[in-house]
Amino acid sequence: MAFINLPKPWKISENQITPETVYYNRRSFLKGVVTTSIAASLIPLTGCQKSASQTALEATLNLPKIPNLKTSPKFSQVDRPITKEILAGQYNNFYEFGSTKKIWLNAQNLPTENWKVEVTGLVKNPKTYDIDDLKKKFPLEERIYRFRCVEAWSMVLPWVGFPMKALMAAVEPKSEAKFVSFTSFYDKEITTGPSFHLGYLPWPYKEGLTIEEMANDLAFFAVGIYGHDLPKQHGAPLRMVIPWKYGFKGAKSIVKVEFLKEKPATYWNTIDPNEYDFQANVNPAKPHPRWSQATEKFISTGPGLSWEIKETLPYNGYGEYVASLYS
Numbered sequence: 001m002a003f004i005n006l007p008k009p010w011k012i013s014e015n016q017i018t019p020e021t022v023y024y025n026r027r028s029f030l031k032g033v034v035t036t037s038i039a040a041s042l043i044p045l046t047g048c049q050k051s052a053s054q055t056a057l058e059a060t061l062n063l064p065k066i067p068n069l070k071t072s073p074k075f076s077q078v079d080r081p082i083t084k085e086i087l088a089g090q091y092n093n094f095y096e097f098g099s100t101k102k103i104w105l106n107a108q109n110l111p112t113e114n115w116k117v118e119v120t121g122l123v124k125n126p127k128t129y130d131i132d133d134l135k136k137k138f139p140l141e142e143r144i145y146r147f148r149c150v151e152a153w154s155m156v157l158p159w160v161g162f163p164m165k166a167l168m169a170a171v172e173p174k175s176e177a178k179f180v181s182f183t184s185f186y187d188k189e190i191t192t193g194p195s196f197h198l199g200y201l202p203w204p205y206k207e208g209l210t211i212e213e214m215a216n217d218l219a220f221f222a223v224g225i226y227g228h229d230l231p232k233q234h235g236a237p238l239r240m241v242i243p244w245k246y247g248f249k250g251a252k253s254i255v256k257v258e259f260l261k262e263k264p265a266t267y268w269n270t271i272d273p274n275e276y277d278f279q280a281n282v283n284p285a286k287p288h289p290r291w292s293q294a295t296e297k298f299i300s301t302g303p304g305l306s307w308e309i310k311e312t313l314p315y316n317g318y319g320e321y322v323a324s325l326y327s
């Protein structure tokens, strides 16, 4: 394909990953939280006098609360603290709005009014849902999940949404349906992407699962986070959350769900199948071609962006729910 021999600017620079040597040196003398230079690139969070950018950031997170919310008893706890909302809300990946982590402001251009989600393909009851109908049709619950990015950073996030299998039950996949493709919003006037290679990235962003993965208890559609509607930078108004897979499998701002016979082409896998495989289960024993996946930088508390180095767990700690899918 045309882009294969071009420079690959989407490859994150090495300083976004902790090189193993740095990590091991650090580990030998640092206990607990490690604050690093990324903190300097975030909005300094102050208690008293807020900067204009901090006020603007907080406004993007100040969204309607989801009423009568209950936390799922099964998925209410992980052995780590929930990441501070203001950190999760300003350290994002959303390539449609740029290739840095700081897309929260650009992402506010996403037009979420009158959002529709088309559910189509090999199903008995294809339907285009209005987002408000979706939110009313499927009971919403809060689930606290670990989140592990392929770039070796992680968070714990309190999502609000409904299990994917609830949507499957409503549309009734036909027996020929073996895969599901999820497509993100794309409009080249709005989602202008990283400026440097516009034109040859395989937009729109797409992700895919097997039908068995989508039917798994853990597979989730989020419409909210931290008890309120989903901010645009997190992929409003509907995104995928697949906690045993690397974060790139969780497509944001979904407009289409299609049930298919064949495995669909997906965004990162099309760009570089060697670096981003279709399955993308979190696996500490399988290094990324350019860095180890054995550990992760767990981002949790402020005041700046700081992290603790943690061991990465197989299936991100969800093996008891999903390992049997791959045996």
Ligand code: MTE
Pocket: 091, 092, 093, 094, 095, 096, 148, 149, 150, 184, 205, 233, 234, 235, 247, 248, 249, 250, 251, 252, 253
């Ligand atoms: N979905 C779309 N449409 N575009 C993206 O660039 N990035 C993915 C995933 N979903 C991405 C996307 C990656 S690489 C990660 S790690 C997560 O979104 C980040 O989610 P967050 O910003 O809400 O933490």
